[in-house]
Amino acid sequence: MVKGIILVKSPKKLIAARLRKISSILDSFPTSGQFDAVAIVDVTALSQIREITNQIQKINGVERTETMIEVQ
Numbered sequence: 001m002v003k004g005i006i007l008v009k010s011p012k013k014l015i016a017a018r019l020r021k022i023s024s025i026l027d028s029f030p031t032s033g034q035f036d037a038v039a040i041v042d043v044t045a046l047s048q049i050r051e052i053t054n055q056i057q058k059i060n061g062v063e064r065t066e067t068m069i070e071v072q
Contacts, residue, residue: 002049007038007067008038012062019037024052026042046069
């Protein structure tokens with residue numbers, strides 16, 4: 001399994017709720033600070049995280065993302 005966190009910058013309200021609708025996102029919640037939401041993912045292959053990130057970046061209002069992968 002590959003675990004990761006995707007930070008999302010978007011001034012849109014309820015962006016975290018929209019993120020939760022994407023399959024493979026286990027949880028999402030709004031945050032304060034530089035980013036507006038966090039998405040937690042758990043997938044079988046690293047390439048799937050890239051696909052999820054691409055889906056997030058296509059959401060209207062998403063300005064940028066930053067992805068962090070768990071290192072073991």
